[in-house]
Amino acid sequence: xxxxxxxxxxxxxxxxxxxxxxxxxxxxxxxxxxxxxxxxxxxxxxxxxxxxxxxxxxxxxxxxxxxxxxxxxxxxxxxxxxxxxxxxxxxxxxxxxxxxxxxxxxxxxxxxxxxxxxxxxxxxxxxxxxxxxxxxxxxxx
Amino acid sequence: xxxxxxxxxxxxxxxxxxxxxxxxxxxxxxxxxxxxxxxxxxxxxxxxxxxxxxxxxxxxxxxxxxxxxxxxxxxxxxxxxxxxxxxxxxxxxxxxxxxxxxxxxxxxxxxxxxxxxxxxxxxxxxxxxxxxxxxxxxxxxxxxxxxxxxxxxxxxxxxxxxxxxxxxxxxxxxxxxxxxxxxxxxxxxxxxxxxxxxxxxxxxxxxxxxxxxxxxxxxxxxxxxxxxxxxxxxxxxxxxxxxxxxxxxxxxxxxxxxxxxxxxxxxxxxxxxxxxxxxxxxxxxxxxxxxxxxxxxxxxxxxxxxxxxxxxxxxxxxxxxxxxxxxxxxxxxxxxxxxxxxxxxxxxxxxxxxxxxxxxxxxxxxxxxxxxxxxxxxxxxxxxxxxxxxxxxxxxxxxxxxxxxxxxxxxxxxxxxxxxxxxxxxxxxxxxxxxxxxxxxxxxxxxxxxxxxxxxxxxxxxxxxxxxxxxxxxxxxxxxxxxxxxxxxxxxxxxxxxxxxxxxxxxxxxxxxxxxxxxxxxxxxxxxxxxxxxxxxxxxxxxxxxxxxxxxx
Numbered sequence: 222x223x224x225x226x227x228x229x230x231x232x233x234x235x236x237x238x239x240x241x242x243x244x245x246x247x248x249x250x251x252x253x254x255x256x257x258x259x260x261x262x263x264x265x266x267x268x269x270x271x272x273x274x275x276x277x278x279x280x281x282x283x284x285x286x287x288x289x290x291x292x293x294x295x296x297x298x299x300x301x302x303x304x305x306x307x308x309x310x311x312x313x314x315x316x317x318x319x320x321x322x323x324x325x326x327x328x329x330x331x332x333x334x335x336x337x338x339x340x341x342x343x344x345x346x347x348x349x350x351x352x353x354x355x356x357x358x359x360x361x362x
Numbered sequence: 363x364x365x366x367x368x369x370x371x372x373x374x375x376x377x378x379x380x381x382x383x384x385x386x387x388x389x390x391x392x393x394x395x396x397x398x399x400x401x402x403x404x405x406x407x408x409x410x411x412x413x414x415x416x417x418x419x420x421x422x423x424x425x426x427x428x429x430x431x432x433x434x435x436x437x438x439x440x441x442x443x444x445x446x447x448x449x450x451x452x453x454x455x456x457x458x459x460x461x462x463x464x465x466x467x468x469x470x471x472x473x474x475x476x477x478x479x480x481x482x483x484x485x486x487x488x489x490x491x492x493x494x495x496x497x498x499x500x501x502x503x504x505x506x507x508x509x510x511x512x513x514x515x516x517x518x519x520x521x522x523x524x525x526x527x528x529x530x531x532x533x534x535x536x537x538x539x540x541x542x543x544x545x546x547x548x549x550x551x552x553x554x555x556x557x558x559x560x561x562x563x564x565x566x567x568x569x570x571x572x573x574x575x576x577x578x579x580x581x582x583x584x585x586x587x588x589x590x591x592x593x594x595x596x597x598x599x600x601x602x603x604x605x606x607x608x609x610x611x612x613x614x615x616x617x618x619x620x621x622x623x624x625x626x627x628x629x630x631x632x633x634x635x636x637x638x639x640x641x642x643x644x645x646x647x648x649x650x651x652x653x654x655x656x657x658x659x660x661x662x663x664x665x666x667x668x669x670x671x672x673x674x675x676x677x678x679x680x681x682x683x684x685x686x687x688x689x690x691x692x693x694x695x696x697x698x699x700x701x702x703x704x705x706x707x708x709x710x711x712x713x714x715x716x717x718x719x720x721x722x723x724x725x726x727x728x729x730x731x732x733x734x735x736x737x738x739x740x741x742x743x744x745x746x747x748x749x750x751x752x753x754x755x756x757x758x759x760x761x762x763x764x765x766x767x768x769x770x771x772x773x774x775x776x777x778x779x780x781x782x783x784x785x786x787x788x789x790x791x792x793x794x795x796x797x798x799x800x801x802x803x804x805x806x807x808x809x810x811x812x813x814x815x816x817x818x819x820x821x822x823x824x825x826x827x828x829x830x831x832x833x834x835x836x837x838x839x840x841x842x843x844x845x846x847x848x849x850x851x852x853x854x855x856x857x858x859x860x861x862x863x864x865x866x867x868x869x870x871x872x873x874x875x876x877x878x879x880x881x882x883x884x885x886x887x888x889x890x891x892x893x894x895x896x897x898x899x900x901x902x903x904x905x906x907x908x909x910x911x912x913x914x915x
Contacts, residue, residue, distance in 0.1 A: 233853075262853070263852045263853050264481065264485075264488060264581065264756050265580055265581070265586075265587045265753070265850070265852050266395055266580060266581075266584045266585060266586060266587070266850070267395055267851065267852075267853065268395045268397070268851065271584030272481075272482065272581070272584060274482075301488075302488075302669070303488045303489070303667075303668045303669055303753070303754065303756075304667035304668040304669060304841075304852070305852075305853050306667065306852075306853050306854070306855070306856050306859075307665065307666055307667020307668070307669070307670065307671070307856075308667055308669060308670070
């Protein structure tokens with residue numbers, strides 16, 4: 222049903238994305254879909270990489286690692302923008318069309334009051350794309 | 363290898379994939395950006411801050427606000443005395459340093475080092491020329507041109523006409539150089555040259571040095587985008603410790619108080635303008651409402667980010683400023699402005715050596731009270747403006763960068779000063795209208811516009827420009843402070859930049875109501891001294907850094 226799954230990742234906050242990675246692996250195997258890992262970063266040096274080129278290498282290595290887990294074809298794409306904190310949602314929505322994904326799997330936090338002022342990325346992406354969006358909540362204890 | 367890279371790069375950029383950025387000489391350090399940061403969740407808000415820089419900056423800011431409010435009468439003389447000492451005894455140092463910055467910037471344009479590209483040999487610009495230039499200008503001096511475009515030329519013209527006065531062998535007049543007593547043509551020429559001197563190559567040279575050093579060490583060398591990175595060639599790994607913390611804290615201090623005090627003073631000036639134009643009561647309530655309004659819009663812009671917030675507002679303002687400029691040129695003494703542009707430019711170049719001479723000056727009031735004051739002021743703003751310029755300049759070559767940051771704005775300043783100042787001087791000498799000279803500083807622009815047609819519209823545009831320039835300063839300032847206090851991370855959580863924008867407005871309101879705006883502004887300008895030293899180091903770092911960079915082809 223789904224051919225290409227886009228997975229936004231942030232290598233600087235690995236703990237946030239980790240729970241959703243198993244979901245990605247299961248879905249990718251189930252649908253026999255390709256997985257495209259997408260990262261959005263500023264052009265300035267970050268805690269992950271000194272420049273976008275280095276980030277791309279790290280993301281590709283990460284994607285290959287995941288490929289060993291789920292055995293599906295993978296690709297990696299780093300998207301730069303000057304102010305990722307502000308532009309993340311828009312950049313992700315555009316990226317969905319660019320990579321040609323029909324399913325997006327991303328982690329999100331449980332709803333909270335603060336969402337009124339600073340809405341969750343997952344929810345905003347879902348309202349602006351035609352692709353299906355699977356939002357993975359953190360495990361409840 | 364360049365040709366092979368060109369094609370995929372062009373194709374890739376439209377898809378949003380970063381192409382290989384080409385060779386650049388990274389600095390090899392074990393420091394990981396954000397390694398000293400504290401990440402936490404408080405009340406459902408994520409935080410990611412540099413523990414020491416954030417905490418100490420916040421405490422220092424709080425301390426200064428409380429002390430200034432509580433001991434206003436005691437601290438004001440102290441700040442004034444320190445500042446008087448600096449401009450009085452160290453004016454040669456400011457003048458000499460500023461000359462070095464200008465010379466270095468101009469020399470770099472013409473050397474092969476100008477070919478180095480910021481962000482690596484194959485980096486592509488993040489912003490269009492229009493957006494980039496608008497942001498450079500709005501951050502650099504937009505607001506100042508609004509306030510001083512009329513008042514400074516007319517002041518220097520007046521003092522130059524007055525000639526020199528001596529008392530005990532010391533000059534007591536405020537005129538530049540040897541003045542031009544009774545010589546109207548000469549006084550206009552000297553007055554314009556002196557004004558352009560303060561708004562031309564030197565301020566932009568100061569900004570260019572800071573911005574270029576930061577951009578180089580961040581985008582090409584892979585160090586975090588904070589002031590301390592400039593010191594890497596000198597201090598090595600020690601920049602990640604206390605020497606670096608202190609540099610960053612000083613930058614936060616200068617930026618926050620520079621913005622807050624000028625926001626407070628600007629609000630009182632805008633309120634005076636509003637009451638002059640529209641009869642709005644010129645009260646503290648109006649000023650507080652203005653600050654709150656500016657802060658709210660700045661908050662919106664900060665949340666929208668650089669591209670959709672600051673860039674759009676800056677472009678909007680550039681269009682407005684250009685329309686106002688075109689209007690003044692067309693409706694004012696057009697021919698006088700056209701010929702004046704070239705005459706003033708010539709007069710500037712002819713007087714430049716004498717005006718920028720740091721030693722043995724006879725015009726002490728002018729060179730200390732005006733020039734050294736301005737240089738200290740520009741330098742104290744340079745961490746903020748420089749960091750912001752650096753952030754938006756990736757992908758430009760050093761040559762392109764210096765032409766755009768140094769030469770183009772200087773020419774625009776000449777045109778602006780010629781149009782606004784020239785029109786006002788024309789009103790005084792040719793039309794016999796003394797209104798501008800007699801008006802209060804903040805009203806001189808509006809009095810000048812009042813003599814031209816469509817006053818209501820142009821004055822409204824003037825007020826709007828002032829406010830939008832404040833908004834762009836406030837939000838680019840918040841982005842800069844946030845990046846410094848997050849250890850150079852530009853992607854720290856959003857609430858942090860909102861926090862800084864709010865603090866800025868709050869500090870401005872507290873000082874406006876409690877008093878002490880001018881006192882604290884004086885304190886900010888005194889940070890010009892340590893920053894001058896930092897900038898001199900930056901000059902060394904730029905040359906050293908550029909030498910080790912591959913040049914773009």
